[in-house]
Amino acid sequence: MTHASRPILALGLALVVLAACQSGRQVRNDEYGTDNARELALRQTGANPTSSGIVVFGVDRSREAQGGGTGANAGGGGMTVNAYLWRATLDTLSFMPLASADPFGGVIITDWYSPPQAEGERFKATAYVIGRQLRSDGVRVQVFRQVNRNGAWVDAAASTATNSEMEDRVLARARELRSQSAGR
Amino acid sequence: MRKILLGTTAVVSAVVGSAVMAPQASAQEAPTVRIGGFFRAYYGYTQQSSRNSVTSTGLPQNVGGGTESIPGIGTSTTSTNNIARLGKHDISTDAGIDVIVSGKLANGLTYGAQISLNSSGLEGRQLVQGRASAGKTTVAVDEMYAYIAHPRFGQVRFGDEDGVMGGLMNSGWVQGFGTGGVHGSWESFVTRQAGGRTTTAPGGLGDASKIIYMSPQFFGFDFGASFAPNANVGEDTGCPNNASSGYCDTAYAFSGARNFGIYAAGPEQNVKRNEVQAALRWRGNLAGVGLAATVGYIGAGAARDISTAGAQSRVFNGLNIWQVGAQASAYGFTVGANYTFGDYNFFWGSTMRGDRQAEQLTVGAQYTVGPFTIGSNFVTGLFEGGSRSSFTDSTTGPLVQGTCRPTVAGASNSCAGMRRWGVAVGGNYRLAPGMDLIAEWVHYSVREQGRDLDPNRPGVQSRAFSDVFILGTRIAF
Numbered sequence: 001m002t003h004a005s006r007p008i009l010a011l012g013l014a015l016v017v018l019a020a021c022q023s024g025r026q027v028r029n030d031e032y033g034t035d036n037a038r039e040l041a042l043r044q045t046g047a048n049p050t051s052s053g054i055v056v057f058g059v060d061r062s063r064e065a066q067g068g069g070t071g072a073n074a075g076g077g078g079m080t081v082n083a084y085l086w087r088a089t090l091d092t093l094s095f096m097p098l099a100s101a102d103p104f105g106g107v108i109i110t111d112w113y114s115p116p117q118a119e120g121e122r123f124k125a126t127a128y129v130i131g132r133q134l135r136s137d138g139v140r141v142q143v144f145r146q147v148n149r150n151g152a153w154v155d156a157a158a159s160t161a162t163n164s165e166m167e168d169r170v171l172a173r174a175r176e177l178r179s180q181s182a183g184r
Numbered sequence: 185m186r187k188i189l190l191g192t193t194a195v196v197s198a199v200v201g202s203a204v205m206a207p208q209a210s211a212q213e214a215p216t217v218r219i220g221g222f223f224r225a226y227y228g229y230t231q232q233s234s235r236n237s238v239t240s241t242g243l244p245q246n247v248g249g250g251t252e253s254i255p256g257i258g259t260s261t262t263s264t265n266n267i268a269r270l271g272k273h274d275i276s277t278d279a280g281i282d283v284i285v286s287g288k289l290a291n292g293l294t295y296g297a298q299i300s301l302n303s304s305g306l307e308g309r310q311l312v313q314g315r316a317s318a319g320k321t322t323v324a325v326d327e328m329y330a331y332i333a334h335p336r337f338g339q340v341r342f343g344d345e346d347g348v349m350g351g352l353m354n355s356g357w358v359q360g361f362g363t364g365g366v367h368g369s370w371e372s373f374v375t376r377q378a379g380g381r382t383t384t385a386p387g388g389l390g391d392a393s394k395i396i397y398m399s400p401q402f403f404g405f406d407f408g409a410s411f412a413p414n415a416n417v418g419e420d421t422g423c424p425n426n427a428s429s430g431y432c433d434t435a436y437a438f439s440g441a442r443n444f445g446i447y448a449a450g451p452e453q454n455v456k457r458n459e460v461q462a463a464l465r466w467r468g469n470l471a472g473v474g475l476a477a478t479v480g481y482i483g484a485g486a487a488r489d490i491s492t493a494g495a496q497s498r499v500f501n502g503l504n505i506w507q508v509g510a511q512a513s514a515y516g517f518t519v520g521a522n523y524t525f526g527d528y529n530f531f532w533g534s535t536m537r538g539d540r541q542a543e544q545l546t547v548g549a550q551y552t553v554g555p556f557t558i559g560s561n562f563v564t565g566l567f568e569g570g571s572r573s574s575f576t577d578s579t580t581g582p583l584v585q586g587t588c589r590p591t592v593a594g595a596s597n598s599c600a601g602m603r604r605w606g607v608a609v610g611g612n613y614r615l616a617p618g619m620d621l622i623a624e625w626v627h628y629s630v631r632e633q634g635r636d637l638d639p640n641r642p643g644v645q646s647r648a649f650s651d652v653f654i655l656g657t658r659i660a661f
Contacts, residue, residue: 024400026335032352032398035387036300036327038222038282041660044360044557047617052661053220053284060216133554172472179474179514 081106081129085138088174089127092166096125106130112146120148121156125166134178141166215287215296223279226363226622226656228373234638234648235270235375276372278304280326294333297343302326325418327391338406341396344417347461348396348408348480349507350389355465355478356509356522357386358548361559362610362624363654365548370608370626370652378630378637378648382446382531383606384524384544384565389482389532390447392459393417404468410461415447415454422452430487437496441489442575442583445500446533455500455534459484477510482526486534489575489583497583499575500534501527516553522546530567530604538573538585540601542566555614564605569632570598596636596644603631610654619659626652 030049034040042049051060081103089108090101096113106129114122128140143166145158280303286296305324329343346352363369367385374381382388394412416422416433423432430438430453447454463480486500504527511520525543529535535542543566550559572588590597610624629649630637638645 024336024338024402024406026333027339027398027401027406029331029333033346033354033357033386035346035351035391036282036298037224037278037280037302038220038300038660040364041222041224041620041658042220042618044612045614045616045618045620045660047660049220050286052618053218053282055216055218058214058216058287175515176469176472179472180469 080104080132082132082134082138082174084134084174084177085129085170087177088170088172089129089139089141091173092170093125093127096123122146122148122153123158127166127170134174136171139167139170139174141170212290213288215285218284218286219281220284220661221279221281222658222660223277224363224369224656224658225275225277226369226372226654227273227275228370229653230272230274230373230650231652232270232374232377232380232648232650234377234640234645236268236640270375274373276369278302278369278372280304281323292335295331297328297330299328300326335400338397338399341398342394344391344393345396346387346391347389347394347410347412347459347482348398348463349386349461349482349505350391350410351386352396352398353406353408353463353465353478353480354386354507354509354522355476356511356520357546358511358518358520358550358559358561359385360518361550361557361612362608362622363656363658365559365561365608365610365624366546366563366606366626366628367561368608368610368624368626368654370624370628370650370654373652373654374628374650378632379530379569379602380628380630380648380650383563383628384528384530384532384542384567385546390415390454391417392456394459401467404466405464406467407464408462410459412459413457415456415459416452418452435487437488437490439490441487442499442536445486445536445571446529446531455487456503457485457487459503472514474513475510476512477508479506479508481506482528484534491578491581491583493579493581495578495582497575498537499573499583499585500536501539503528503532503534517549517551519549520547524565530565530569530602535568536571536573536575539568539571540566542568556611557614558609558611560607560609562605562607565603567602567604569600569602569630570635572599594644596634596639598632598635600633600635603629605629615657618661620657622654622656622658624654626650626654 030043039049042052086103086106093108093110096110099109099111101108108127110125112122112124122145124144126142126144130138130140141163143158143162145156146153147156281301283299284296285298286294288294301323303321303323305326306318306320306322325344327343327345329341329345331339331341333339357367359365359367367383371381371383376382392412392415394410396408396410398408399406414433421432421434423429428435430441430444436457441455444453444455460483461480463478465476465478467476469475482503482505484503486502488496489499490496505524506526507522507524509520509522511518523543523545526541527535528542530542544563545565546561546563548559548561550557570588574586574588575583576586578584588597588599606626606628608624608626610622613621615621627649629647631647633646634644635646636644637648
């Protein structure tokens with residue numbers, strides 16, 4: 001051991017103490033570098049090292065989580081829509097109450113939402129995440145608008161710009177999520 | 185004493201148990217055993233200078249043939265009559281099987297193990313002992329380790345695995361294109377003449393049996409440290425009989441140690457001892473750009489050499505290496521740079537006393553669009569090559585340190601540093617998840633003024649180079 005490693009050892013011990021006191025984020029195994037040829041190839045080609053291969057003992061949870069449960073969907077071949085776009089769409093629409101979200105079909109439907117600053121109108125959004133690729137045309141958002149006329153909600157036209165603005169926000173968020181993971 | 189131990193253990197378990205191992209809302213998962221693997225086949229067209237060799241162990245120095253440390257056997261017995269003429273075309277194949285075990289406890293603790301079997305463990309054959317050698321496709325264990333990880337206290341890996349600066353937490357190495365560019369599979373096509381085959385990339389540091397700790401991430405920072413008592417892997421002591429030698433994992437001094445600054449080509453033998461690695465890494469996101477930076481240190485001691493007189497001589501500098509690297513990713517682009525500086529040889533070997541320090545700069549960029557990835561990387565470095573120090577045996581005391589000066593003016597000598605540089609351009613087409621088509625070109629150059637890097641040709645050839653063009657495919661599953 002050389003002279004330089006002693007202060008590093010001390011610093012390391014101090015950092016371990018810090019680690020025990022603070023609550024940090026768990027670093028996943030795929031955030032570490034690797035010299036393993038299989039894992040390098042899988043990462044490079046966009047496949048997931050933790051769900052590739054064949055499970056010879058135990059329950060294959062990666063497929064269960066992606067492909068959906070039991071019966072006809074068992075081992076259904078993984079997530080059918082892009083995970084970044086899916087997460088980004090959920091994040092973007094999270095200010096509205098969620099009515100349904102289907103990660104396999106890629107459909108998110110919100111409930112009616114009335115913004116505090118516009119009491120007389122309410123909105124509902126339907127988002128479709130299309131395909132596995134992270135592409136600018138991989139998400140479609142349709143916003144519906146109703147206005148309150150004499151105590152009854154009636155349909156009204158929503159600005160077409162609203163749809164594309166929502167899509168832009170989703171794409172921006174997806175890009176952010178992608179670049180966060182790209183730094184690993 | 186036992187009371188104290190018990191008391192201490194109780195206090196520790198109370199503190200640690202409540203603060204660190206506090207149960208978390210987490211679903212327990214029964215362990216799974218997963219089998220995966222990879223296969224690759226590359227065609228390579230190779231142009232390499234000094235490819236027609238007269239010796240098997242003459243260049244570079246600090247690499248023994250595997251028999252130098254056995255008392256009574258002097259230098260390599262394979263130094264003559266190995267003349268060969270090599271062609272330019274070859275197909276190189278490789279495969280590996282991984283067994284991956286993983287599970288999770290109800291308190292959030294995840295655990296598992298990885299065992300990697302690889303058919304590239306044996307680089308080649310030198311028929312020193314005839315039938316004792318094994319085929320080139322013989323499967324050998326590469327990495328094998330167990331891990332325990334917890335959201336609060338981080339992860340511990342225990343076993344044969346790369347250290348935190350040996351690939352786990354480095355930043356700035358851009359090699360996610362082709363086969364890895366200047367640190368990729370071109371090495372499968374060139375011979376070791378002049379040390380051109382070996383490069384100084386993190387994975388080359390080796391996965392000697394070690395213990396590794398890596399922390400959780402705080403404010404973007406995580407850190408890690410690892411320790412390996414010696415350079416060897418696997419079970420047993422490494423000594424094949426009752427004559428202890430340098431093959432023993434724990435030998436801290438042995439006869440002929442001066443030949444093993446770099447891992448011997450055949451047996452796992454190296455003078456590296458008490459290797460410590462430490463890394464501090466930051467990752468984050470600024471304006472949509474993913475960033476990562478690492479600063480780290482690698483330190484190690486070296487086994488001493490025992491002379492005929494029985495004296496132990498310190499012939500090596502220990503490893504004493506600093507590394508800093510950074511990379512940025514956005515819009516499909518990744519750029520990165522890495523600088524490594526300190527006491528090390530061109531293949532993470534220990535330098536001899538009196539040798540110069542090394543420095544290496546690596547830069548790279550790659551771009552991914554749809555199924556295509558293209559990239560380029562470049563490496564340049566100044567290293568000790570032939571070693572300006574040499575040590576000769578002594579029957580009366582410690583080893584005697586020699587000089588690099590030639591006895592005859594104009595003869596090959598190793599008084600100059602070794603300049604190495606390489607550049608690569610490569611691309612991949614992703615045929616399917618896990619499967620690539622690959623094309624790549626690599627140029628690599630080694631220059632050492634005044635030292636003959638091609639003894640087979642007349643005069644002093646101070647430069648050796650290789651160009652490799654690769655076409656192939658790779659599948660991982």
